[in-house]
Amino acid sequence: xxxxxxxxxxxxxxxxxxxxxxxxxxxxxxxxxxxxxxxxxxxxxxxxxxxxxxxxxxxxxxxxxxxxxxxxxxxxxxxxxxxxxxxxxxxxxxxxxxxxxxxxxxxxxxxxxxxxxxxxxxxxxxxxxxxxxxxxxxxxxxxxxxxxxxxxxxxxxxxxxxxxxxxxxxxxxxxxxxxxxxxxxxxxxxxxxxxxxxxxxx
Numbered sequence: 166x167x168x169x170x171x172x173x174x175x176x177x178x179x180x181x182x183x184x185x186x187x188x189x190x191x192x193x194x195x196x197x198x199x200x201x202x203x204x205x206x207x208x209x210x211x212x213x214x215x216x217x218x219x220x221x222x223x224x225x226x227x228x229x230x231x232x233x234x235x236x237x238x239x240x241x242x243x244x245x246x247x248x249x250x251x252x253x254x255x256x257x258x259x260x261x262x263x264x265x266x267x268x269x270x271x272x273x274x275x276x277x278x279x280x281x282x283x284x285x286x287x288x289x290x291x292x293x294x295x296x297x298x299x300x301x302x303x304x305x306x307x308x309x310x311x312x313x314x315x316x317x318x319x320x321x322x323x324x325x326x327x328x329x330x331x332x333x334x335x336x337x338x339x340x341x342x343x344x345x346x347x348x349x350x351x352x353x354x355x356x357x358x359x360x361x362x363x364x365x366x367x
Contacts, residue, residue, distance in 0.1 A: 178220075182230075184210045185220060189231045193271045203227070235271055239263055240297055253309030254362055260302060261356070262349045264331045269338045269345055299324055309360065316361035327356055 188209035192201045203224060207217040221227040247259050302324045309315030317323050334348040343351075 181212065181216070182220060184212065185217060185227070186231055186234050189227065190271060193231075231271075235267060236297055239267055240301070243301060253305055253312060253314050254357060256305045256308070257356065258349070258353050260305060261331060261353050262345065264298075264328075265334060265338060265345050265348050265352070268331075268335045299328065302327060306360075309362070314360075314362055323360075330356060 185206060188206050189201065192205055192209055196205075201224075203217060203221075204214060206227065207214045210217070221230060242263055243259060246263070247256060251259075303320055306315060306317050306320050306323060310317055310320070330352055334343065334352060337343040338345065338348055
């Protein structure tokens with residue numbers, strides 16, 4: 166089994182965590198997070214199960230850590246891809262595209278399945294990890310209201326509904342029935358029309 170070379174114990178632990186979460190990413194693309202076992206992850210990361218359990222005591226903890234990493238990656242990608250001056254509609258398109266790309270890159274069960282698998286406490290923690298993405302979307306909607314591009318009655322509820330519309334493309338994407346580009350066009354067109362934006366009316 167390969168050793169991890171690091172100058173300090175802290176660096177060694179960080180490298181091991183990276184190794185584990187990269188293994189989860191590869192496995193999620195191959196078989197979906199719901200089908201992954203701790204044994205699968207240990208084997209893919211080329212570490213023992215004992216080592217894995219030292220970092221993550223159960224699958225819920227592992228999934229929470231992985232979700233936090235994916236969320237951080239999404240936020241970084243969103244900030245890098247967005248032009249310095251972008252309309253609310255353009256910001257929404259970037260948001261939708263990156264969300265759909267994330268669904269395809271890291272397949273995972275729907276919210277109801279995750280709730281059943283993780284239990285209410287872990288699921289609440291998971292919701293807290295993805296909250297930054299919800300805040301980004303709320304910010305997009307608020308900017309659209311200020312510029313009179315969007316018509317929104319309840320911002321928080323509308324953000325939740327948009328996330329649900331994006332999530333509806335999870336199965337078609339994973340099965341290969343649609344591409345990210347096709348799903349993006351479908352979702353953004355639908356959402357912009359729902360927001361009363363002329364760009365989505367065509």
